[in-house]
Amino acid sequence: MMKKEIITLTIAGNDSDGSAGMTADLHSFYARQVYGMGLLTAAVAGNTTGIYAQEVMPVSFIQKQFDVLNDDFKIAALKTGMLANKEVIACVAANLRKYDMGKIVLDPVIMTKHGDTLLDDDAYQAFLDDLMPLADIITPNFYEQQKLTGMQLDTKEEIHRGAEKLQKMGAKNVLMKGRHDNAAQSEVTDILLAEDGQFYEFTKPFINTERINGTGDTLSAVIAAELAKGRSIIASVQTAKDFTYEAIAHPIEVGSKYGPINHFAAQEDTK
Numbered sequence: 001m002m003k004k005e006i007i008t009l010t011i012a013g014n015d016s017d018g019s020a021g022m023t024a025d026l027h028s029f030y031a032r033q034v035y036g037m038g039l040l041t042a043a044v045a046g047n048t049t050g051i052y053a054q055e056v057m058p059v060s061f062i063q064k065q066f067d068v069l070n071d072d073f074k075i076a077a078l079k080t081g082m083l084a085n086k087e088v089i090a091c092v093a094a095n096l097r098k099y100d101m102g103k104i105v106l107d108p109v110i111m112t113k114h115g116d117t118l119l120d121d122d123a124y125q126a127f128l129d130d131l132m133p134l135a136d137i138i139t140p141n142f143y144e145q146q147k148l149t150g151m152q153l154d155t156k157e158e159i160h161r162g163a164e165k166l167q168k169m170g171a172k173n174v175l176m177k178g179r180h181d182n183a184a185q186s187e188v189t190d191i192l193l194a195e196d197g198q199f200y201e202f203t204k205p206f207i208n209t210e211r212i213n214g215t216g217d218t219l220s221a222v223i224a225a226e227l228a229k230g231r232s233i234i235a236s237v238q239t240a241k242d243f244t245y246e247a248i249a250h251p252i253e254v255g256s257k258y259g260p261i262n263h264f265a266a267q268e269d270t271k
């Protein structure tokens with residue numbers, strides 16, 4: 001009998017150098033053995049030194065991708081990445097309400113590691129109002145946590161309060177990714193506020209490297225892949241944290257500056 005594949009979707013921008021965005025998501029889906037599909041919202045012209053141009057897809061084209069995918073496939077889980085502006089957010093939110101596309105992982109992509117902006121300033125409110133209530137899990141990094149909560153989150157207590165604020169806005173589970181900007185730190189701890197109101201910590205050693213393009217995409221894509229398989233939030237986050245760590249820990253030589261992470265090694269080393 002033919003094997004029925006588990007379909008996982010990324011709704012994201014493509015980064016031409018393959019380090020981040022849709023390409024990193026598809027690498028991650030493949031490595032976690034789910035069938036990956038890509039609904040394109042935007043494309044950026046980038047390499048390991050930066051992003052030099054970006055184009056947003058017309059909303060009518062994004063709508064068409066939602067319609068044709070839902071006509072033909074049963075999607076088990078999805079993640080969102082670069083959504084660019086409030087018109088794209090409105091389109092994505094309307095379709096996530098219209099179609100049942102399984103579990104929803106919201107990765108609030110705002111800025112790249114080089115400091116290039118991937119979401120308009122006037123789109124945060126739409127993100128909070130229209131998308132947060134639909135999320136099974138949201139995965140903000142340290143910078144995005146401050147932007148979305150409007151709070152300064154330095155201590156663990158403050159991070160807990162910030163996570164509770166995001167959960168009250170509608171996200172069922174909130175994963176507050178840890179800081180990794182201090183060369184002297186020994187660990188990176190991500191804090192999950194789960195649906196049951198409990199906090200869980202996921203800790204790995206800190207790796208002092210500039211080759212971390214696509215870490216956030218990889219983490220959220222693996223969470224989506226594992227949720228698509230029917231695993232729990234906690235098990236999915238644990239696998240995603242382990243996978244992303246292995247991918248950072250085995251550097252590969254691609255490009256001259258802020259390189260990508262290693263999905264090949266992570267595939268072999270993550271259970």
Ligand SMILES: Nc1ncnc2c1ncn2[C@@H]1O[C@H](COP(=O)(O)OP(=O)(O)O)[C@@H](O)[C@H]1O
Binds near residue numbers: 140180214215216
């Ligand atoms: N230098 C690092 N050493 C170890 N883990 C890291 C490092 N950088 C990021 N991570 C981990 O990678 C995952 C993605 O986090 P992050 O890089 O903050 O996301 P983003 O790409 O959205 O900024 C998290 O689990 C985080 O803990």
Ligand SMILES: Cc1ncc(COP(=O)(O)O)c(N)n1
Binds near residue numbers: 012
């Ligand atoms: C098109 C696109 N989407 C998302 C990211 C975020 O990348 P990261 O995972 O490093 O935060 C990116 N750099 N480019």
